[in-house]
Amino acid sequence: MSPVLAGVLQLLALVATLGLSYRPLGDHMARVYSSERHLRPEKWIYRAIGARPDTGMRWPAYLRGVLAFSAVSVLFLYLLQRAQGSLPGSLGFVSIDPDQAFNTAASFVANTNWQSYAGEQAMGHVVQTGGLAVQNFVSAAVGMAVAVALVRGFARTRTGELGNFWADLVRGVVRILLPISVIGALVLVACGAIQNFSGIHEVGQFTGGTQQWNGGAVASQEVIKELGTNGGGYFNANSAHPFENPNGLSNLFEIYLILVIPFALTRTFGRMVGSLRQGYAILGTMAVIWLGFTALMMWTEFAHKGTAFELAGGAMEGKETRFGIAGSSLFAVATTLTSTGAVNSFHSSYTGFGGGLTLLGMQLGEIAPGGVGSGLYGMLVMAVIAVFLAGLMVGRTPEYLGKKIGTREIKLAACYLLVTPALVLGFTAVALALPTPPHSMTNSGAHGFSEILYAYTSGANNNGSAFAGLNADTPWFNATIGLAMLLGRFLPMVFVLALAGALAEQRPVPVTAGTLRTEKPLFAGLLVGTIGIVTGLTYFPALALGPLAEGLAA
C-alpha cells in the first residue's frame, strides 16, 4: 500500500468514526447542558464549593465565575509547582522557577499547554497528575461552558440569563469529559501507552551509555490532553513519545479524540437553538476548512522535491517512522486547527508551506473545529461578522438565528476579533525589536522568524504547540507568552459572554423569505470566505516573511 493511499484510508477512517459519534455525543451534550437534574456527585461538589447550581446568571455573574475560578486555578498551580521540591511523590525534582511556574500555570489554566519545561525532567507525579491533569479537565470544561453560554444567548429570548457557570463547569467534567476519558485511557493502555506511578529507571542504550526513563499516569493524562484540546505532554516529546502514543492506531485514536468534541458541539448548538441545520452549516464550514488543510498538508509533505525527500518518499525529517507522513500530517492539522497543541512530529521540520499551514491554522483563530468550546464560540463570532456583511447584502439589517446584529453585538464581535492579532503581532514585533529575545532562535532568516511568530501565535491562540527550535525557557518568553496565553484566553471570553448577554436580552425576529438563510451551503461558503479574508489580510505580511518566503524558495 502506498503511503498516500494509507493516508487517505486513515483520513476516511477518521471521518467515519467522527461521523458515528457526532449524533450521539452532540445530543448527549445538549441534554447535559439542558438538564434540570443534578447527579449525586455533582451535588456533593456544589455543596463543597458553596455553589447554587440552579441560579440563573446574567453575563457579568457568569464571567465573574469564569474569571474567579481561573484565577484560583492559576494561583493553585503556581504554588504547587513552587512547592514541588518539598512535596512527596515528586521523583526528587526541585521546585520550578517563578517565571516558568507562572508560564506553566497560565498555560494549563488557559487550555493552552504551552510547555517551556521538559516533562520528564521537571515535573513529578504530584504536579503532573494532581495539578496539570486536573487543569486539563477543568480548563476544557470552562471553554465548553462559555460556548454553551453563547449558544444559550442565541437560543433564549428576553432574558439576560445564560445559565449557571458552576453547573456547566461541573457537568462538563462529570458527564462529558470524565466518562470519555475513562474509556479512552483504557483504549490507549490497550494500544501500549503506560499508566503507573513508578520511579525513574536507568536504561541502557543500544549505542552504549544509559538514559533515564520515568513512568507515570501517562495514558490518563494523554486522553484528556487530546480530548480537552489541551496538548501538554507528559513527556517533552509529547505525542511523538512511544509511552504516550505507541503506534499508528493510537495515533489515529488520539486525532479522533482531538476532533470529536469540537465537531460534535455543532450538533449540540443545533439542538439547543432548535435547528439542527444551523448546526450542520457550522459543521460544514469547519469540515471544509479542516479537510482543505489536511489535503494541502498531505500534498505539500508528500511532494517529492530534492534527493532526501525522494529517498524518504516525502518530507520525513522530524516525523516518526511509525506514523509516517500521513499520520503526522493528519495530527499536525488537527492539533493546530484545534487549540490542542499536542504534537507527534516537529512542525519546524515540515516543508515551508507545511509549517505555514500549521501557523495559518492557529491564526484562523482555531475554529475549524477549534478547541473544545472555544472553537464553537470563535466560529459563531465569525458567523456574526459574516452575517453582518451578508445580511446587509440581502437588504435587511443583519440578523443571525433570529437575533439582530446591531451596534452592541458588532462592537463585541469586533473586539473579539482584535485580541489575538494584537497579541500575536504585537509581541512578535516587540520580541524582534528587542536585543535579547532573538537569541533564543536556533535558525536565522525566514525560519528563525517563523519560530518566534509561531511561539506567540501558539500562545495567544491557546494552542500550545511549539515550532521547536526556539528556546522559550527564558524570563522574557516565559513572561510574555504567559501573558499572551492569559489575555488570549480570557479577553475573548469577556466579549463572548457580553455578546451572549446582549443576544439573550433580545426578542426574536421571525424568519421570512427575506431573511438570510444561515443554514444553507451558500452561507457556509461565505463564512469560509470571511474567515479566509479576515485572517489572510491580518497575517499575510507576517506569513510572507516566514513560511511563504521559505516555501516559495524551495
Add this chain to the structure above:
Amino acid sequence: MSTTSPVRPPRTEGPADRPRAGAGRNGGGLLDPEQFLAALPDAFRKLDPRVMITSPVMFVVLVGSVVTTGLAAAHPTDWFGWAITAWLWATTLFANLAEAVAEGRGKAQADSLRRTRTDTVARRLTGTGEERVPGTELAVGDRVVCEAGDVIPGDGDVVEGVASVDESAVTGESAPVIRESGGDRCAVTGGTKVLSDRIVVRVTAKPGETFIDRMIGLVEGAARQKTPNEVALNILLASLTIVFLLAVVTLKPFAIYAGADAQTSLVVLTALLVCLIPTTIGALLSAIGIAGMDRLVQRNVLAMSGRAVEAAGDVSTLLLDKTGTITLGDRQAAEFVPVRGTTAAALAGAAQLSSLADETPEGRSVVVLAKEKYGLRERRQGELSGAEWIGFTAQTRMSGVDVDGREVRKGATGSVVAWVRERGGTVAEDAQALADRISQAGGTPLLVAVHDAEGARVLGVVHLKDVVKEGMRERFAELRRMGIRTVMITGDNPLTAKAIAEEAGVDDFLAEATPEDKMALIKREQAGGKLVAMTGDGTNDAPALAQADVGVAMNTGTSAAKEAGNMVDLDSDPTKLIEIVEIGKQLLITRGALTTFSLANDVAKYFAIIPAMFAVAHPSLDRLNIMGLHSPETAILSAVIFNALIIVALVPLALKGVRHRPSSADALLRRNLAVYGLGGLVAPFAGIKLIDLLLSLVPGIG
C-alpha cells in the same frame, strides 16, 4: 381591462419621467462633472480634522497624508514620496467629494424650498380684530386669516372656511387642493399659497419648526444623524482599521529583521496602510446614507429620520388600506351574467343601453365593459331619436331608457324586481340566485330588465365589484418573495374583504377594521418581533402611525397624522409604501455590497505591495508578483492610485444605489456576492496592472 386606471409602474427612476411645475426640484439623474466641480470647495472644507474624525477610516488616511507630506518635504528630490503624498491627499479629497456631491444634490432642493419661504406677514386675529405681525412671531395656538393671494404663514389647521391652496412649493404638484375646516383635509402647510376664498388657520407649529423648515433640514442633511446600522458598520470598519494598523506597524520590526529596512520606509508603510484599510466603503458610507434619503425625496417622500428608512428595509408586515391602495376607489362592472334563456350579448346590449344615462362611475364602467368585452360601440344619447332617458337617482336606484316601445332598466336588485312585477312580468327564478352568489363573493349585483312586446322580464345580472388595481397581485407576490406579509385593512364585512383579499393576493386582511383593531394588529405583529409599516391620513390613524415602525402619513392628511408618522408622502399615494421598503433595502444592500467590495480589493493590493517590499530581502517572494508589475515603486503607486480612483468610480453607484430586484434573500445574496465579492477580488488585479502599465510609460519612472 381598461376599467382600471393606470397605477404608476413600480420603481420609477426618479422624477425624470414626472415633470413637475412649481418648485423646480433638481433632477436626481446621474452625475455630471458639474456636480463634482460644484462640490469641490465643500470637499476641501471637509478636510477639517474635527469633521474627518467622524469617519475613522478616512481620518487615518488624513493622518497618513499629513505624515507623507512631511516626509516628502524632508526629501524634496524623491519623486516617489511626492507621488504617494499627492495620491493620498487625492484619496482623502475624493472621499469628501463623494459626501459633498451627495449633500449638494440635497442643497439644491433646499435652496428651491427656501426661495418659497419668503418672509410672510401674518394677519393674526386678536379679540377685537386683526393685527399684522411677521410670520416669525407667531406662537402655537394663534389664529391667522388667509385670503386669496396670501401665503400661509405657518403650519396649522383650518378652523374656519374652505379655500383652494397651491401646495406646489411643498409637493411640486401644480394642481390646487381644497383645504377646509373639520375633517381630514384641514391641515395646511406654511409657505403654501391660498388661491381663492378665505380661511382661518390655527397655528400648530412654532416658527422655525414648520414642515418646510424640517424639510430643508432633512434634504440638506443638516439634521442627519448616523443611523444604527451605519454606526454598527462604522464600528466594524474601525476595528478592521485597527487590525490593519497593527499589521502594518508590526511589519517594520519584521522587515528590519528580514533585512528589508530600506524598502519599508514610512512612506511605503503608510501607502500600504491606506491601501489595506477599507477606504472605499469608508469614503462612500455617508454618501450612501445621504443618497438614500435623497432617493426618497425624489419620490416625494420625506423621512423624518434615517432610522425609519433603515427600518423600512426590515419591514416584514405591510398594512395597506383597501380603498385607494389595493382597489380603485369605485366599484366597477366586471361581468355580465345572463339568466337562463338569454345570451350574454343580449344582456350586455341592454345593460349598455340602460347605463348610457347613468353618469355614476359604476354606470360608466358598465358601458366600458360592454365595449371591451362584447365590442359594443358606445352610443351617445343623441343617436337614438325619440328616446327618453332615465338617469340614475338615489331614490329610484335605477337608470334606463325608453325607446322604440322598449323599456330597459338597470339597477339595484330590489328596485328592478319591483319594476318588473309592477309591469306584470316575471322574474326568472335563477336571477335571485345569481344575485346572491355575487353578493356572497363580495360583489354588488345590478339587475338588468326589459319590458317590450314579450312582456317585462329580467335579462341578467351585472357583477359590480371592487377592482383591484392593475399589477397589485404581482407586486404582492414580489413582496412575498422578499419575505414581506401584506395585510389589507378595510371597513368592509369579512365576506367582501375575503373576496377582495383573495383576488388581490394579499396574505391576510382585517375586515370591519376600527382604528383600535389596527392598533391591536400592529402590536400583535410587533410582539412577534416583526416590523410593521403602514400608511394613514386621518387623525384617528395617528396612534397607529406612531406605533408602526414605519408610518407613512399622507400629505393630504391631518397635522396629527403627519406628526405621528415618521414619513410623509407628499403625493399622498399609499402604494408608495412598497417603494419605500425597496429604497430601504437598496440602501442596506449598497452598504453591504461596497463593504464586501472594499475588503475583497485588499487581496490584490497585498499581491502588489508585499513583493515590492520584500523581494529584495527574500527573492523568492518575487513569485508573489503575479501581476508582473514593473518595479517596486510603480507597484506601490499603482495600488495607491487604484485605491483612490475606485472611490470616484463608485460614487455614481453609491448615489444611485445598487440595482435591486425584489427577490428572495438567497437570490440577492448569490448575485451580490458574485458581483461585489468576486468582482471585488478580481477587479483590482486588472486595475492595478493597467495603472502600472501606464506608469511604466512615464519617462523618469519606467
